[in-house]
Amino acid sequence: MAGIAEPREITEQTKELRQAPAEDHFPPLGPLARRLERPEVLGYLMVAPALLLLIVLLGYPFIQAVWLTMLDKRVGVEGNFIGLGNYIDLWSDQVYRWTVMNTMIFTAVSVVCKVVFGLTGALILNQAFRMKNFFRGFILLPWIIPSVLSALVWLWMYDDTFGVISRTLIAFGLIEEKILWLSQWGIALTSIIIVNVWRTMPFFIVSLLAALQTVPKDQYEAAEIDGANLLSQFWNVTLPNIKHVLIIVTLFGTIWTMSDFNIIFVLTSGGPANSTHVFSTLAYQYALGAGKLGEGIAVSFTMFPLLFVIIFYRLYRMRRDPT
Amino acid sequence: MSWKRFFTATFIAFFMLAFAVVAVQAAPLRLTVRTVPVVAAQKFLKTIPKKFKKATGIDLKIEFIASRELRRRLITAAETKSGPDLLMVVYNGAITVKESLADVSEVVGPLSKENGGFYNMYKDGGFIDGKWLAAPFMTTSQVMNYRKDHLKQIGENPPDTWEDALRIGKKLKKAKLAPWAESLGTHVIDPSTTILCILWGYGMRQVSNDGKKITLDSAGTRAGLRFIKKAYKEAWPKGVIQWKTLENNQTFLAGKTGMTINSPSIWWKSSTKKKWANLYKNVGFSLVPKGPAGRHCTAIPQYLVLFKYSKKKKEAKEFIKFMAQADMQVGFSKRAWMWTPTQKGLASRLPQNEYYDIMAKQALYAHVPGWPGPASKAGSEVHQRFNLLAMVQRYVQGTQSIDETIKQTVKELRKIYGVN
Numbered sequence: 001m002a003g004i005a006e007p008r009e010i011t012e013q014t015k016e017l018r019q020a021p022a023e024d025h026f027p028p029l030g031p032l033a034r035r036l037e038r039p040e041v042l043g044y045l046m047v048a049p050a051l052l053l054l055i056v057l058l059g060y061p062f063i064q065a066v067w068l069t070m071l072d073k074r075v076g077v078e079g080n081f082i083g084l085g086n087y088i089d090l091w092s093d094q095v096y097r098w099t100v101m102n103t104m105i106f107t108a109v110s111v112v113c114k115v116v117f118g119l120t121g122a123l124i125l126n127q128a129f130r131m132k133n134f135f136r137g138f139i140l141l142p143w144i145i146p147s148v149l150s151a152l153v154w155l156w157m158y159d160d161t162f163g164v165i166s167r168t169l170i171a172f173g174l175i176e177e178k179i180l181w182l183s184q185w186g187i188a189l190t191s192i193i194i195v196n197v198w199r200t201m202p203f204f205i206v207s208l209l210a211a212l213q214t215v216p217k218d219q220y221e222a223a224e225i226d227g228a229n230l231l232s233q234f235w236n237v238t239l240p241n242i243k244h245v246l247i248i249v250t251l252f253g254t255i256w257t258m259s260d261f262n263i264i265f266v267l268t269s270g271g272p273a274n275s276t277h278v279f280s281t282l283a284y285q286y287a288l289g290a291g292k293l294g295e296g297i298a299v300s301f302t303m304f305p306l307l308f309v310i311i312f313y314r315l316y317r318m319r320r321d322p323t
Numbered sequence: 324m325s326w327k328r329f330f331t332a333t334f335i336a337f338f339m340l341a342f343a344v345v346a347v348q349a350a351p352l353r354l355t356v357r358t359v360p361v362v363a364a365q366k367f368l369k370t371i372p373k374k375f376k377k378a379t380g381i382d383l384k385i386e387f388i389a390s391r392e393l394r395r396r397l398i399t400a401a402e403t404k405s406g407p408d409l410l411m412v413v414y415n416g417a418i419t420v421k422e423s424l425a426d427v428s429e430v431v432g433p434l435s436k437e438n439g440g441f442y443n444m445y446k447d448g449g450f451i452d453g454k455w456l457a458a459p460f461m462t463t464s465q466v467m468n469y470r471k472d473h474l475k476q477i478g479e480n481p482p483d484t485w486e487d488a489l490r491i492g493k494k495l496k497k498a499k500l501a502p503w504a505e506s507l508g509t510h511v512i513d514p515s516t517t518i519l520c521i522l523w524g525y526g527m528r529q530v531s532n533d534g535k536k537i538t539l540d541s542a543g544t545r546a547g548l549r550f551i552k553k554a555y556k557e558a559w560p561k562g563v564i565q566w567k568t569l570e571n572n573q574t575f576l577a578g579k580t581g582m583t584i585n586s587p588s589i590w591w592k593s594s595t596k597k598k599w600a601n602l603y604k605n606v607g608f609s610l611v612p613k614g615p616a617g618r619h620c621t622a623i624p625q626y627l628v629l630f631k632y633s634k635k636k637k638e639a640k641e642f643i644k645f646m647a648q649a650d651m652q653v654g655f656s657k658r659a660w661m662w663t664p665t666q667k668g669l670a671s672r673l674p675q676n677e678y679y680d681i682m683a684k685q686a687l688y689a690h691v692p693g694w695p696g697p698a699s700k701a702g703s704e705v706h707q708r709f710n711l712l713a714m715v716q717r718y719v720q721g722t723q724s725i726d727e728t729i730k731q732t733v734k735e736l737r738k739i740y741g742v743n
Contacts, residue, residue: 076401076423160562182565271509273713289707291419
C-alpha cells in the first residue's frame with residue numbers, strides 16, 4: 001500500500017540476537033559496574049546531579065548565611081566568631097523585639113484577609129455572569145504591576161497633601177480632617193497591610209478559582225438532593241475539594257508575606273520611630289545601612305524557624321490526610 | 324608528561340597571563356556617580372571622559388546610577404571586591420567601608436591647602452584615622468527656601484534664628500498662606516538632616532569631640548526637642564510626620580509650603596516649567612537659622628572613594644586631581660544650580676547672585692551626621708538607623724516623654740558607640 005514502508009527484512013543474525021539472553025548482547029560487567037547497577041545504588045546515582053545542584057544553589061548559601069550570623073561581620077572586613085552573640089544582641093534590642101511582633105501581626109492579619117477575600121473573590125468569579133472572563137483577567141492587575149510601582153502609587157494615595165483617599169472622604173463629608181495614614185504605628189501598619197492584601201490577593205483568587213473549577217458538579221447535585229443549603233454545600237463539598245490547594249496557597253502566601261520588603265520600605269521605611277519594621281526592612285537597615293552584615297543576616301534568619309515550623313506542620317498534615 | 328606537552332601547556336599559560344595583563348591595562352578607569360537631574364550638568368559630566376583623555380591620555384568610563392543606589396553599590400563593591408575603581412559616596416558613607424578603601428592622601432592632602440582649603444564638613448566624612456580615604460568631589464548645600472511674596476505679605480524678613488522661623492511660621496499659618504514645613508518622616512536625607520540643624524543649633528551633641536562619651540542627655544537636646552515639638556504643633560502641617568524627602572519639594576512647587584530647609588533643587592525645578600514662572604521669581608534663599616548654640620547645618624557632601632581592589636589606582640588619583648581643578652569645579656557648579664565647589668576660595672568664581680552666595684556661605688556651617696565626634700562607623704550607624712530621628716518622632720507624637728525618649732536614645736547610642 002502506498003505510503004506505508006515495507007517491513008525491513010529480518011536477517012538471520014538479527015533473529016539470533018533477539019533469541020539470545022540479554023546478557024549476551026553486551027560484554028560482561030565488572031564488579032564495580034555490577035555494584036553500580038544495583039537499584040539501591042543506581043537510584044541515588046540518578047538523583048545525584050539534581051541533589052548536587054540543590055546543595056550548591058540552596059545548601060551552600062544557606063550554610064554560608066548561618067555561618068555569617070555567627071560572626072561579627074562588617075562590610076569589607078573578615079568577621080570574628082561570636083557564636084550566638086548576634087542573636088543575643090538582637091534580643092536586647094527594643095526595635096528588634098518590636099519588629100518580631102510587627103512581623104507576626106502583619107503576616108497573620110494579611111494572610112487571613114487574603115484567604116477570606118481571595119476565597120470570596122474566587123467564589124464570585126466561579127459564577128456565570130456577563131464579562132466574567134474580562135474580570136478574571138482584570139483581577140490580576142495588582143499582581144502584574146511591579147510591587148515598587150504599586151507601593152509608590154499607594155504612597156501617593158496616602159499622601160496628606162495630594163492623597164486621593166483623604167480628599168475623597170472629605171469630599172463625601174465622611175471625615176473633616178485629613179487622615180495621616182502613615183503617621184503612627186497602628187494606622188501605618190494597617191495601611192501597609194491593606195496594600196499587601198490588595199497586591200497579593202489576585203494570586204489567592206486565581207489559584208482558588210482554578211481549584212473550584214475542578215470540583216465535580218455531581219457532588220453539588222447529590223448534596224442538593226440531600227437537602228443541603230448553600231452554606232452546607234460550601235462546607236461539605238467545596239471546602240474538602242479545594243482543601244489542598246487552599247493549604248498550598250496559604251503556605252506560599254505566608255512565606256511571601258513574611259518576607260515582603262518593597263511595600264514597607266516604600267511606604268514607611270520602618271518609621272515612624274522605627275515602629276513599622278518587619279524582618280526584611282530591619283535586616284536591610286542593619287546590613288546595608290549600618291554595614292553590620294552579621295547582625296543584618298541574623299535578623300532575616302530569625303524568619304527561618306518560624307517559617308520552617310509553619311511549612312513543616314502544613315506539609316505534615318497534608319501527607320497524613322488519606323484523601 | 325612529554326616535553327612537547329609541557330612546552331605547549333607553558334605557552335598557553337603564558338599567553339593567557341599576558342592576555343589578562345593586557346586586558347587589565349587596556350580597560351578604562353571606571354567611575355560610578357549619581358545621575359544629575361539638571362540636564363546641562365549631566366551633559367557636562369558626560370563630556371568629562373573626553374576632556375580627561377585629552378588632558379592625561381587615560382581612558383575613563385562613567386556609569387550613572389540613581390543617587391539612592393549609591394549606598395547599595397558601595398556596600399556591594401566593598402564586600403565583593405569588584406565594581407568601579409572610583410565611586411561617589413555621600414555624607415559619611417566612606418567610614419562604613421574604610422577597610423576597603425585606598426589612601427588618597429597624596430593627592431587630597433595638597434588639595435586641602437589650595438584655594439582656601441576644603442569646607443570643614445569634608446574632613447568630617449573623608450579624613451579617617453589620620454588619612455584621606457575619600458576625595459571631596461562636590462557639595463550640595465541645604466538652605467532655607469522661602470517664598471519672597473508670602474514673607475512680604477506678612478511683613479517679615481527671612482529668618483535668622485529658629486525663634487524667627489517659628490514666629491514667621493505662626494504668622495504664615497494665621498494668614499492662611501503656604502506654611503513653614505519641615506519633613507519629619509523616616510529618611511536619611513531631609514528629615515534626618517533637618518532635625519540635626521535644629522538640635523545642633525540648640526546645643527545637642529550626640530557624642531563628645533573625641534567620640535568617647537555619649538553627651539546626648541543635655542539641656543541643649545531638651546531645648547531642641549521642645550522647639551521641634553512647638554514648631555510641629557504651632558506652625559508645621561500635621562502631615563510632615565509622614566513626609567520623607569520629596570514631599571517638601573512637591574508641596575513647595577504646588578504652592579502649599581512657603582518655607583522649608585532643602586537643597587536648592589526647588590529653585591532649579593521651578594525654572595523648568597512655565598507654570599512655575601511666578602514661583603521661580605519668588606523663591607528666596609537664606610542661611611539655615613541659628614540657635615542659642617550657633618548656626619549649624621548639614622549639607623550633602625559628595626566624595627569619590629578609590630577601592631583597594633582597583634588595578635588603576637594611579638589613574639584614579641590622576642582623575643581626582645583632574646576633577647579638583649578650578650575649571651572643572653566651577654564649570655560643573657555653574658551648570659548644576661544646586662552644587663558648589665569643594666574649596667572655599669572657588670566661591671568667588673561662581674555667578675555673583677543671592678543664590679550662589681547663600682549656598683557658598685551655608686557650606687561654611689555644615690557638618691556631617693555624627694558631628695562633633697571624629698569620623699566613625701558608629702556616627703554613620705546612628706544616622707542610618709535613625710536613632711536621633713526616632714527620638715524626635717517619639718517625643719513629637721507624644722508616645723514618650725522628653726526624659727523617656729532621651730533615655731532610650733542614650734541607651735541605643737551607648738551600645739552603638741560602645742562607650743558610656
